[in-house]
């Protein structure tokens with residue numbers, strides 16, 4: 001949903017061609033993952049169908065020359081989306097927790113699972129730190145967000161490592 | 174393939190009374206690398222750092238620096254080596270309160286026999302490098318925590334040591350200040366080719382390292398690293 005809302009939000013600033021829209025999305029949000037054209041046009045088609053955008057007529061134009069504009073319904077959709085908090089996703093713990101428990105059950109070294117994950121997290125944190133320190137303010141804020149999240153995960157890894165014996169006793173009981 | 178490590182600790186054992194601080198701890202530091210020693214409180218990080226730097230003497234095991242056995246050296250030989258080859262940064266700058274920040278940075282050079290004017294000139298350049306020229310004439314007590322730590326980093330690097338030992342150098346700073354100190358510290362160390370042994374339990378600080386070694390219960394959980 002985020003891509004659709006992001007494109008809508010960009011359109012709220014003024015009507016644009018699909019190509020320009022993709023470019024401004026990539027510039028602002030697409031650091032790691034630029035959009036495919038196909039994704040841009042299929043998203044726009046969906047927004048069009050839902051009445052959130054409309055096409056400003058440009059006589060004799062092919063699909064890539066169409067100019068899209070946000071509708072009133074689109075504006076209120078963006079507003080509602082911004083007002084809605086994101087679900088805090090405990091996605092990583094649940095996967096890692098499963099791995100740790102399975103490691104304990106199957107006689108693997110659970111501390112290794114945690115250490116391997118820590119190393120992987122730190123590796124990514126190093127990359128992000130480099131990118132942040134060499135980047136502009138937008139880079140800094142985006143990287144900082146990722147860094148704080150990875151740090152939270154690492155803290156969880158740390159307290160889990162400290163309680164691994166306890167967990168082992170429970171799991172094997 | 175891998176170059177010889179500059180600093181090697183092998184199977185260090187050290188107890189304080191009945192407390193085992195190090196239990197067969199081994200670690201290697203390569204020239205010019207930044208190594209983070211991580212791990213929970215009380216796991217033995219500081220003790221390991223002190224052994225690597227020749228400040229503490231292990232009960233068992235060996236520390237080798239550039240092929241020389243630190244553990245077998247005489248005390249004064251070891252202190253001389255510490256002064257000429259090592260630099261130190263601790264959590265609270267540990268600057269001399271009666272001296273100005275500039276004089277603090279010049280101090281290790283003066284102790285090494287450098288003439289006063291040359292030492293002050295070099296100290297001033299280091300303060301500039303760490304972006305704290307404005308506190309040069311202040312006493313450490315008149316500088317902020319972050320400024321004090323940058324002065325401490327300048328003092329550690331002014332002698333162009335081959336290894337800088339840093340124990341929670343940003344432990345008393347907030348996130349932004351701490352990261353700025355790390356950024357300047359690591360960049361300056363890389364410029365001079367100094368290796369850094371960095372004790373920290375903060376992942377964001379450890380992210381400035383090239384490699385990490387995790388200390389747990391006095392032992393290092395080493396990871397293979399590709400070099």
Ligand SMILES: Nc1ncnc2c1ncn2[C@@H]1O[C@H](COP(=O)(O)OP(=O)(O)OP(=O)(O)O)[C@@H](O)[C@H]1O
Pocket residue numbers: 189192193194212213214215216217218219220221374
């Ligand atoms: N001078 C000392 N006398 C007695 N015990 C000590 C001394 N120094 C350290 N210890 C003990 O040795 C163990 C390791 O201490 P160390 O200071 O190396 O831990 P650390 O990993 O640096 O912890 P922290 O993150 O809290 O600084 C701890 O149990 C500590 O209480």
Ligand SMILES: [Mg+2]
Pocket residue numbers: 218219220340
């Ligand atoms: Mg300590």
